[in-house]
Amino acid sequence: MPNRIVRYAFCTLLGLIVSAAPLAPAIAAPARIKDIVDMEGIRENQLVGYGLVVGLNGTGDSLNNSPFTKQSLQSMLERLGVNTAGENVRTANVAAVMVTANLPPFGTQGSRIDVSVAALGDSDSLQGGTLLVTPLLGADGEVYAIAQGPVLINGFKAEGDAATVISGVPTTGRISSGALIEREIEFSLGAQHSLRLALRNPDLTTARRIAMAVNDFIGAPTAVPEDPATVRLTLPANFNGNIVDLLTDVEQLVVQTDQPAKIVIDENSGIIVMGQDVRVSSVAVAQSNLTVTIAENPQIVQPEPLSGGQTAVQPSTNLNVNQTDSALQVLNQSVTLQQLVDGLNALGISPRDLIAILQAIKATGALQAEIEVL
Structure with a gap:
């Protein structure tokens, strides 16, 4: 009987201690390793090329204002056996364009990729045009793909004698599966014995958690955090398989991500984004609104x-000046992001005024967060 009384008293005291303790801060949502890192060697490569779009219904480049289009057209015709030297070429159905594409990792020869097309001269629209054979070059100057096909635009332009209607951007377009890969990038992933994982959002805590999760899963010191943005994986000697098997197992592991307290501000649009770990000490804020009306x-x-x-x-001219002064408002110390947002909303100010207030609070040292202005 006394033991039951002691246990009951202990449980009651423990309940009081837990209920009196402050709430723990919110924990970031868990994420798979494959969703928060980039693996070394598995990346896209950007390609670019210069070409001609033909078949436009009078909406192409004016050759007098776009000499590069005229030179490209004459050069193409000469390669096809048509001599236009000294001739005055006049056509409005051709446009010079820049063609871009992303070469996917491990893209094989003969597979197709999408390309984007953008007008280079004074063409009004690429609607109905067809891109002629265009080599796509990499950063090393080598040709990695060949693009050709009808251009699909996401806008239109209708013009009359007294009015013009434009929807979207008719001078840009896309060709789905419009390029053939001609050259592969040499990289043997399976032959690697060491590989780096690059965090998309560098953070020391997250890098350490990734390494701990991998080592606990493998049962050997396989992962080592080198810096906030890099975790190095080394293929264990007793691992039955190659680095591909290791990456397949590792990328499915779930870790708790961490992030610094940060506020991102876009002053042009008045957008404010706050991280969940942003905290503020108790401060008093007053704001004055000055409105000038001219009629x-x-x-x-x-x-x-x-x-x-x-x-x-x-x-x-009627000139009216109206100034509204607000009393000091106390912004209490916040424990959670919701409490901080509620306190700021209680001030009843616009987002643009809130930007200036946050910067002023940061200057006083009461805001425990980094402010980044876009």
């Missing part, structure tokens, strides 16, 4: 009869 009310002044004067317009 023009011109008056028509008529001359006296038989005076020989003329009707005139006399300017008249």
Whole structure:
């Protein structure tokens, strides 16, 4: 019986301690390793090329204003056996374009990729055009793909004698599966014995958690965090398989990500984004609104009869200045992001004024977060 009383008293005391303790901060959502890192060697490569789009219905480049289009057209015709030297070529159905594409990792020869097309000259629209054979070059100057095909645009332009209607951007387009890969990038992933994982959001805590999760799963010191953005994987000697098997197992592991307290501000659009770990100490805030209204009310002044004067317009301006002062408002110390947002909303200010207030709070040292202005 006494033991039951002691156990009951202990449980009651423990319940009081737990209920009196402050709430723990919110924990970031768990994520798979494959969703938060990039693996060394598994990446896209950007390609670019210059080409001609033909078949436009009079919406192509004006050859007099786009000499590069005229030179490209004449050069193409000469390669096809048509001599245009010294001739005055006039056509509005051709446009010079830049063609871009992303070569996917491990893209094999003969497979197809999508390409984007953008007008280079003064073409009005690429609607109905067809891209001629265009080599796509990599950063090393080598040709990795060949693009050709009909261009699909996401807009249109309709023009009349007195009005013009434009929807979207008719001078850009896309060709689905419009390029054939001609050259592969040499990289043997299976032959690697060591590989680096690059964190998309560098953080020391997250890098250490990734290494711990991998080592616990493998049962050997396989992963080592080198810096906030890099975790190195080494193929264990007793691992039955190659690095591909190791990556397949590792990328499915779930870890708790961490992030620094940060506020991102876009002053042009008035957008404010706060991280969940942003905290603020107790501060007092006051804000003054100044509104200036200017209205023009011109008056028509008529001359006296038989005076020989003329009707005139006399300017008249109404100027109104309104200033509203608000008392000091206390912004209490926040424990969670929701409490911080509630405290800021209680001030009843606009997002643009809130930007200035956050920067002022940061200057006082009461804001425990980094502010990044876009």
